[in-house]
Amino acid sequence: MAIFDEELKTLRERVLRLGYMVESAVRDSVKAVVEGNDDLAREVIERDNQINTLEVKIDEECIRLIALRQPMARDLRFITTAMKITVDLERMGDLAVNIAERAIELSKEPLLKPYVNIPKMAEITQKMVRDTIEAFLKGCTKLPYEVINRDDEVDELTVKNFNELLAIMIQNPKIVPLAVKRTYVAKYLERIADHATNIAEMVIYMCKGKIIRHMTIKDEV
């Protein structure tokens, strides 16, 4: 394998590692909320440092490859995509930290009502995160389009969750601080799904050389 190909392989592996780290941060943060496990939440917060360090490392590597290898065509698209999606992945990591922070706060409070919407959202969001990473790994498949389509489900659940909590808050204003924290968790998940959508769009660019951001998926299809 040529040296440049080795370098690209290393870059791909690093992005995947970052993806897996973010995926487990999201998974564990939601688990911490649902199970009221503040130890797990603290672990997520501590691990974020590793995500940040790897993001910077990938960024530096991309800049180095552009400067020294002057990549063209699919190599150029791959490197610029790697550079952009790591920003989204790092932000997803931060949002997992936010969820973990709320998990710690919520673990000190009585359970308001069983978690229904948040686990559902988490399931979809985690699958989106996993699929975006796989899409990046496998390149040109239907996967990124499926990720983009699933974002609407998460958005709907965010609204549903908010409305349900709002109804409870109106009935019992004392639980507002607690309920607001739960709406935050849903909002963070919704943002994570948005970042997954961004990544899916960039993977499509990487494959096809076509920017589909700010288009509806119907335009693209």
Added chain:
Amino acid sequence: MSGVSIENLNLFYGDFHCLKDNTLSIDEKQITALIGPSGCGKSTLLRCLNRMNDLIEGVNINGKVMINGKDIYSRDINLIQLRKKVGMVFQRPNPFPLSVYENVAYGPRVHGLFKTPRGAMESVVAKSLSAVGLWEELKDRLDVLATNLTLEQQQRLCIARLLAVEPTILLMDEPCSALDPYATLKIEELFLRLKENYTIVIVTHNMQQAARVSDYTAFMYLGELIEFGDTNTLFINPKNKLTEEYITGRFG
């Protein structure tokens, strides 16, 4: 109009089929780069545009090369006029072993400008040297021997020598391959300025150069025109797998 339209052009060196049915249209006042591995036919294609290949024994050409709406391979074409309109610059600067002034004046003189009023030649020399950015450097040294200039100056001078006979199309066969990176950048900047008035076709092995200067790029392989398109698209998202392999350095 000084664009070039190449239609189903085939060229044979004896039995060897060198250019295979090349069809492409070169826009006026744009820079078109021809890229491809050694022996792919890009220089041969370039040399078809002012019929330089006519001078090689055993060459057989069919197809059309239309310039100004006229097929330059038709019988009634005036080759001297053609080569005046379609000038060429080569890999190594090849100034005449004459003074700077005489190098530029040579063409106009051959083409009969000596008959025009006194001072006309001086103004052609000044204008041509100015157009390539040499006038300020050399206006007080017009009598120095051209071969004593730096390589970059020599290449500029060779371009000025072309401009003096008022061409519309400039053919460049690896014009920077003998130059260092700084001189290369300066010559490339010159191309970008010349493009306002001339149609430029450049053969280059340097893909970064094609990417930097050209508006359109053609990728050739084994005599075939594999892909032709705007330079942006070709270098970011080429349509053909061979093009992609070549420009990403994974060829063969």
